[in-house]
Amino acid sequence: MSEEVKKFKITIDGQETEVAPGTTILEAARQIGGKSVPPAMCYYKPLETSGGRCRTCLVEVSKGSEADPRPMPKLVASCRTGVMDGMEVKNLTSEKTQEARKAVTEFLLVNHPLDCPICDQAGECHLQDLGYEHGVEQTRTEFERRTFEPEDIGPYIKLHMNRCILCARCVLAANQLTEKREHGILFRGDHAEISTYLNKALDNDFYGNVIDVCPVGALTDRTSRFASRVWFTKPMNASCSCDKCSGKAVLWMKGDEVIRVTARQDQYGESEEWICNSCRWDKKDVKYWNIEGPRHIDRHSVISLNHYQKAADEPVLLDNPMAKQISTKDEAQAEEQK
Structure with a gap:
């Protein structure tokens, strides 16, 4: 009988979780979820050896581990830094992290x-x-853009x-x-x-x-290209029979027209399954697909706003700051009380 692998405890912005040894800080933060997850422009979990290039995921390690509680002297790339038992990390709660992320963003926009x-x-x-x-x-640069x-x-x-x-x-x-x-x-x-x-x-x-x-x-x-703004389209989960890939994709539709076909992505914009070129370009017609239903966009985006979906328990502020819209969940409870 194999011994159970001891998990490491890590605290990120005051939130604690347990992860397997070898897990990176970024993946540990994603396990916690919410706004404590650092952004990532180059890291892509399905791709091996990705990460470590853009530096947008920098975080402050205020405690290295239980064995060595000293803080790390510099900000570290969370996508390439492994978790140690007892490690404490600051993302949103670190001024140094936010200043560094602002500087990295400015650097990325120098030529963009x-x-x-x-x-x-x-x-x-x-x-x-x-x-x-x-x-x-x-911009603060005086040079011409590349x-x-x-x-x-x-x-x-x-x-x-x-x-x-x-x-x-x-x-x-x-x-x-x-x-x-x-x-x-x-x-x-x-x-x-x-x-x-x-x-x-x-x-x-x-x-x-x-x-x-x-x-x-x-x-x-x-x-x-230039066919439609993404927030004017409706993403729909769809599947088809394909001998090259799983055939599971997202159809971005405007009315009955399929504007484009993409792979299904999670809340971090990472593809769940790769799709072939045939599904992407040769089947841009509803007749090839079995429409499963609307695609929920997990990450905060204009795609999710003012559309067909809204979180059931999410209150929405109205024009009057003292007023509050009753959510679907509250309405259901009110009906039950009647």
Whole structure:
């Protein structure tokens, strides 16, 4: 009979949980949930070796462990730092963490163009969320923004290198999902860019997933460019019979029209199951799919607001600050009392 593995206790923003040895601080925070979860622009759980590049997940470790209670001298990347027994971490409650995250956000926006009004990623962009929370009104840099010439990487994917933050998610996805990768990071330093060798087009049954893993608008779907704002569409869970993938996807619909097809993602924007190119582009018609019902968007987003879904026990403030809308749960209790 094998011995039971002892779990480590970790406290994040005053909330305690137990995790298995080898768990990172970020995954421990996700186990707790809520606003104590650090943001992540490069970490992507389904992709091996992801993380450690963007530094948006920096946290303060105020207590290393029970054995060595000394605080860590510097902020650490929560996606790459393992949990120790008795560790105490500060995320929201740390001024140093918030200042560092604000600085990282400013750094990411140094070269990023302010084209949210025309970007297809607007409304589901992680950098847009960070910019809204930690961004400043104007840049402090005096240099011109880095720009790149447009590059054609195929008929289905649009590469907008000016928006890229070099998180390398797309490269890792191509490495781990396909047998042959045609693109990667070329050059070094401030000249680094995502590109294909000799302008070769991407060609593989699963390369469309690089669109889903991109946290910004650097890689977008050509077939749905400028078709509709994401908050004007309704995400629907759907499935089909496919011999290449599970056939489980999300249809983004406007009326009866399928604007685009994506993989199903969790509250952190990470794909639950990869889908093939055939499901993504060859089946953009309702007749190919079995519609299962509306897709609940877990992460805070404009996609979830003013739509068909609302949390049953979530009170909504009205125009009158003294008034309060009765939730569905309260209404049900009132009916029972009658």
